[in-house]
Amino acid sequence: MQTETLLLIIGAAILALGIAVFQYFYKAKYKTSRNKVYALIRFLSVFGLLIILINPSYKQVTYVTVKPSLAVAVDNTASIKHLEYDDESSDLVSRFRESESLNNAFDVQFYSFGQEFKRLDTLDFQEKQTNISNVLHSLEDIYGTEIAPVILLTDGNQTYGEAYQYTSKNLNQQIYPVVLGDTITYDDLKLGQINVNRYAYINNKFPVEIFATYNGNNTVSSQLTVTSGGAVVHSERVTFSPDKESQVFNLLLPATSVGVRQYAIQLAPNTTEKNIKNNSKNFAIEVIDQKTNVLIVSNIVHPDVGMLKKSIESNRLRTVTFSNPLESISKLNDYELVILYQPDARFKNVYEQLTSLSKNSITVAGANTDWNAVNTFQNTINQEITGQQEEVQGELNVNFSAFVIEDIGFADFPPLKTSFGDVNFKTEVDVALTQTIGSLNTENPLIATTDTNGQREVYILGEGLWRWRAQSFINNNSFEDFDNFIDNLVQYAASNKKKSRLNIDYESFYYGNGDVTLYAQYFDKNYTFDTRARLSIRVVHEETGKVTDIPLLLNKNTYQVAMNNLEPGNYKFTVSVIDQGLARSGSFTIVSFEIEQQFLNANVTELRTLASNTAAALYTSATGDQLIEDLLKDTRYKPIQKSTEKIVPLIDWKWLLFIIALLLSIEWFMRKYNGLT
Template identity: 90%
Template structure:
């Protein structure tokens, strides 16, 4: 307490005492033994009122006992049921919930994981993918540096993500794996990764790379067979042994018919094998009869040019050739699409040939573009010539109607260098991205498309696209999203399809362990994106004729639907705009594959390393009671008493107000009772 406050309290006590003495002893008409009581009451009530006016503060310390946290994370994937440990894992969770000693020692929280890590709600053991490394990162985010051991109920078999035995080296929490699965090693032949291109060309042969492995202590023989449509395309005898546990097979298979073709790879099982589901694997390719040849015409060396080749050829349906303006003359007709990179005055003959051939093109402008010449070569765009450059970013136009375009973070991408000045189009234009400088939208197009009587052009009015691709990789750990944008621009420019108010984007086939997602965009009669529309998809299984109706959900400027629950097979679908009489149809195939059923044993080796790296121990599913007992007895996990100190003003002490009111009431009652005024 401060010295000034203490002096005020002493002064208040003296003043209250003086008032009591003055009223009941110095000025009192009748002096009786009751005056001492009156004086005491008056002293206390006045002193209390003065204390409230002074309002001193005092420290209030509260103590609370905090139990350490305990996270119980349960593997909810189909491999647990496949191994026959689903009932046992549910029983373990019930024992942890009902253990009085465990819940008295810990604040127990329950989670489940598969493709996602989430609070435990219900268990169905239907998740198709496992990422234990994602579980460890999520727990680290939740509990940070606090004491929070983890019970991990899993078979230890991970289908994607980082190697969790190494991820665990940086964790603060102890991880106690409980093994769900057989720890005994059996003979097992397994087909691993099958690498194949997504596309092949008719009457060509396409490469297939097959990885096969063996787990056992004997020498075994098997037959590797690749078949399609009931016809065997390749067959060979293979042998495995403890010294030769893995093999790689490189095959060339024929593409004889157009469309999606499914293939099956089979390893003949040995007599002692328990799990034969991992002896077979399916894959698919789409056989096409044409390829898009793209010519990039440029007179300068720029990182964008090399980036465009890599991005375009990420789709194996595309091939890219380079040329300068002079050398490209008389061979433009050999290509389905021509990209003009930063054209200058030497491009005059190129533009004349493109117009004569009605050839579609993509024009990319930048600091080296000679717009004073280009403006005279063509009749589509006019760029104001100022001789100055500026850096701009892009903002997605939700009313862009040429095709489905996803916002991949354009506003956060590095700026592109473009020519300063107004941009005017002499024909109808569909703007995909507009130029922005900071928070200012200039309304000038950054990426735009035109379609005049079937003649299509795309304009990208900025250089530095290679930075966009690099940033996209940093954001997503993949070039896929940016490459899809370039692929859509190339596909649009190379095609002569008519403009549609309903555009859909989907793959011709999906694998059963991945996402099955379809995207759509709908535009009104003015080709303005309509976010109020209701879209639905009707999916029909080709064999069972089962009909599934699903609404499409709006996300930003795209309608989309996830169909991950569909069974493998061939499907026909129709996307309809409700009450508008507009629909688009198509078909796709879901290739059967359940990666979670490829495992025969629990991965004890990696789980033991996980426990060791975190200074914990490995347990089997039969050791649940022992795990509970060891956690309760572990001296590292003890409740912690925490204190909280608060500075509280006296005026917050309600009992003081009650006491003052009581004292004044008692004094008034006693005076009235004894006839005093």
């Protein structure tokens, strides 16, 4: 307590004492033995009021006992049910929930995982993919350096993601795997990964890479067969042994008809095999009869040029060739699309040839673009000449109607370098992205499209796209989102389809273990994106005739629908705008692929490694009670008592006001009772 406050309190006591003595001894008309009581009460009440005015502070220390956290992560994938351990898993979860000793010692939180990691709601064991490494990363994000052991109920069979036994080496938490599945090893032939391109070309052969493994102690023979439409397209005899447990088969299969073709791979099972579902797999490929050839014309070396080639050729339907302006003149007609990278005065003949051939093009401008020349070469765009550069970011225009664009985080991408000044289009333009500087939208287009008399042009008015692709990879650990965006630009520019008020984006086939998602955009008669529309899709299974109607949901600048519950097969669909009489139709195929049913045993080896890497132990579904007992005995997981100290002003102590009021009431009552005024 400060000296000043202490002196004030002493002064308050002297003043309160003086008032009490003055009233009941010095000025009192009647002096009785009760005056001492009156004086004491008056002293305390006055002193209390003065203390409130001074309002001194005091330290308040509170103690709380913090229990360590315990995370229970439960595998909710179909493999648990396939291995017939779903009941054991549910029973273990109930035991952990109901264990009074466990919940008294830990703050227990329950999670489930499959393809995604989330809070546990219900267990249905229907998830189609297992990503254990994602579970470990998510728990690390939640608990950080906190003491928080993890109980992991799983069979240890991961279908995609990082190898979790290595991910665990950097974890702070102890992971206690509880094995769900048979630990006994049986003879088993298994088809592993199938590598195949998504597209093939008519009358060509396409490669297929097949991984097959054997688990057993004998030498066995089998027949590897590939069929399509009931016809055998490849067959060969194969042999496995303990010394030859895995083999890779590289096949070349013919593409004889256009469209989606489904194939079935069968590895004839051994008579002693327990699980024969992992002896077969399906895959599909789309056979096409043409390829988009893209020519990039440039006079400079720039990272954007190499990036464009990689991004465009990520779609195997595209091939990219480089050329300078002089050499490109004679071969422009050999390409479906021409990309003009930072054109200058030497591009004059290129522009003339493109106009003559009505050839579609994409123009990428930047610091090296000679707008003085380009403004005179064409009649589509005019850039104000200022001789200055600026850096801008992009903002997606929700009213862009040429095709469906997903927002892949454009606003957070690094800035592009562009020419400073107003941009004017001399024809009808559809702006995809506008230029922004900080929070200011300049209204100038950054990416725009035009369609004049059947000739399509795309303008990207900034250099540095390679940074966008790199940032997209950092955000998603994949180039796929950005490459799809570039592919949409190329697809639009290379096509001559008429503009539509209803655009749909979907794949020709999907695998049953993945997402089946369709996207759509609807525009009103002024080609403004309409967020008030109601869209629905009617899906018809071609074999069974089963009809499914699903509404499309609005998500930012697109309508979308997830159809993950559809059975494998061929489907026809129609997307309709309700009450507008506008519809688009198409078809797709869902290829059967039950990856979670490919496993016969639990992956005990990798789960044991996971436990060892985190200074924990491995348990089985039968030793759940032992796990609880071991956790309670482990000295690393003891409650921690934490103290909190805070300075509290005396005026916050409400009892003081009550005491003062009580003292004044007692004094008043005693005075009245004894006939004093």
